[in-house]
Amino acid sequence: MRFDQPPVVRVKPERHGDGPPLEPWLLDVPAVQQVLRDGLDLAPGVTFLVGENGAGKSTLVEAVAMAYGLSPEGGSTQGWHRTRPSESALHNELTLQRGVGTGSWGFFLRAETMHGWYTYQEGVGGHDLHAMSHGESFLEVLRRRFDSPGFYCLDEPEAALSFSSSLTLLRTLHDIAEGGGQVLCATHSPIVASLPGARVLEVGPWGLRETTWDDLDLVHHWRAYLAAPGRYLRHVLADDDDE
Template sequence: MAPRARPGGHPGPFDERPVRRVERSDGAAYDPAAWPYTLAPVAQLLRDGLDLAPGVTFLVGENGSGKSTLVEAVAEAYGLNPEGGSPNASFSTRATESGLAADLRIVRGVGGRRWAFFLRAETMHGLYTYLESVGTFGLHERSHGEGFLEVLRTRFDSPGFYVLDEPESALSFSSCLALMGVLHDLAAAGSQVLCATHSPLLTALPGATILELSETGYEKAAWDELALVDHWRRYLGDPTAYLRHVLG
């Protein structure tokens, strides 16, 4: 499942990242007092832009912090179906996107358009139905996690730009480790990955960039300083310290 390496095994003299930067588009017109523009990470992206690092970038933060809103908008602005799939995918079950994509501009690296794929956990049923209609059969007959892994096997197989929204929701511990291996191989072959996640396992990927989202915006963070890592470490060390507040 490892992607093909680039000729020569090293980057060329130009910036070959599929996405160099995400920024406000010249014609962006929006109400800053309306959602999702009231979210601090969205406001920061539109104000300052985001230089997307090579390899894997994780977005982490509490529910409602804007992780999914950002990855969905970046995927759509890149030209991907907002419910998942490649640039060629054409299906929709119910449009729930924020509209932020129309306000974004993607600054691409050398090489123009290339393979890309968006995997969005909450719309996997629709994606499975679409993929079966174009020749990838049996996804609905598998468990959610098995179908997810089959999509990884068949669609995450060449260098490009990959966007994932909470992929851990479908996966067991061992399958998350397998996904980590896929992400590592993609990065090694020159791909870029943007992934929103709550997983301390995935965010431990060596060499990954982690952006932590909060009510003040987003900033780069180290894995062992993340709130989600601290909470899991404390919970696994003493579950009753948390459960007594929940179970009364």
């Protein structure tokens, strides 16, 4: 079933619930500051957050996923599991404006905690994903779970994927968008971020800014490195005495 509006129209800076207060370090992250001040409109289809480590991509995706009702360690709206709480309290400060008439299905694929989710799935009679390679298990999750017009949050899904498997992920995200679903994805991959028609937000000291794939710093650096690896490696591998 295709909906007239996306599952999430807007992320609003509005506290809900009785959770713990916001950790002070979050207020030092420009992207978090911006969302807490201005909110964030989510486009229909696919939105990518791209930026360096520590810029706030994963923190934002985690908070939006939790505000939607998803487990911070991954999985769907129909299952909740937790091993070691490590999430921030940012989700308590955000309220999601839902699309009118949309369903509640969602899924959070978080690369660093999927091993625990696989174990949880075994415990509730799910497929034995541990029997597969890391990349194969990710592809199986895509095949089995990413098949309806829901809300999908992904945190660095490329971590387990080869070049060809990353292209399979792109096809999956394309099909979700075409079917009326919505995706919010944090990524370091120039392949994943290249999906035609996606909204690209670059995350950095400026906060969040909309850009194009061609203008991403990530893409510039990968192009330059692949064209001439030595220009980078002579600095990375140089002895301290040679610098």
